[in-house]
Amino acid sequence: MPPPAPISGLHLVFHHLGLAVRRPQEAKSFLTTMGYQMGEAVLDPAQNVHLMMCTHETEPEVEIIWPSETKGPIDNLTQRHASGIVYHVCYVTDNLTAALAGLEAAGLRAVCISPPKPAPLFGGRNVSFYNVLGIGLIEILE
Numbered sequence: 001m002p003p004p005a006p007i008s009g010l011h012l013v014f015h016h017l018g019l020a021v022r023r024p025q026e027a028k029s030f031l032t033t034m035g036y037q038m039g040e041a042v043l044d045p046a047q048n049v050h051l052m053m054c055t056h057e058t059e060p061e062v063e064i065i066w067p068s069e070t071k072g073p074i075d076n077l078t079q080r081h082a083s084g085i086v087y088h089v090c091y092v093t094d095n096l097t098a099a100l101a102g103l104e105a106a107g108l109r110a111v112c113i114s115p116p117k118p119a120p121l122f123g124g125r126n127v128s129f130y131n132v133l134g135i136g137l138i139e140i141l142e
Contacts, residue, residue: 010103010106011094012093012140014060014091015141016061016088017062017063017088017089018062018065018083018096019062019065019087020065020077020081021064021066022066022082024041027084027124031062033077035056035057035059036059038054039054039055043068044119044120046117046118047119048068048071049065049073050066050067051063051073052064053121063090066078073114074096085134087137088139089139090139090140091138092107092140093138093140094142096142100130100141103132108133108134109132110130110131110132110138111130111132111133112129113131116142123138127139128140
């Protein structure tokens with residue numbers, strides 16, 4: 001399958017869906033049943049969460065996110081949504097400044113929730129999170 005093209009003028013390419021859960025076992029079981037391959041679990045100390053990327057030949061990638069042993073950014077979310085919830089969409093960019101300017105030019109307001117920081121799950125590449133008003137949370141992977 002060829003890589004997707006960037007969204008016109010936005011310098012963004014879809015990467016994955018982020019699934020927050022209290023415990024990963026049920027999500028892993030479901031995704032395995034659906035034909036996904038499980039990656040290695042990684043602790044991201046900067047975000048205080050455990051992460052696992054799940055890949056499929058034809059379906060979108062899914063990142064399973066679950067709380068670490070200490071308080072982190074998804075704790076309230078997993079308490080409110082005990083069964084889990086897809087809470088972010090991730091896009092890749094080759095130019096974060098141009099991607100954010102493209103959102104603004106399209107009339108979309110992106111409020112930074114978490115500035116760029118290295119992500120162990122992605123080999124140290126920077127990730128940042130934005131609340132796109134009227135849309136929801138997006139992650140941008142550089």
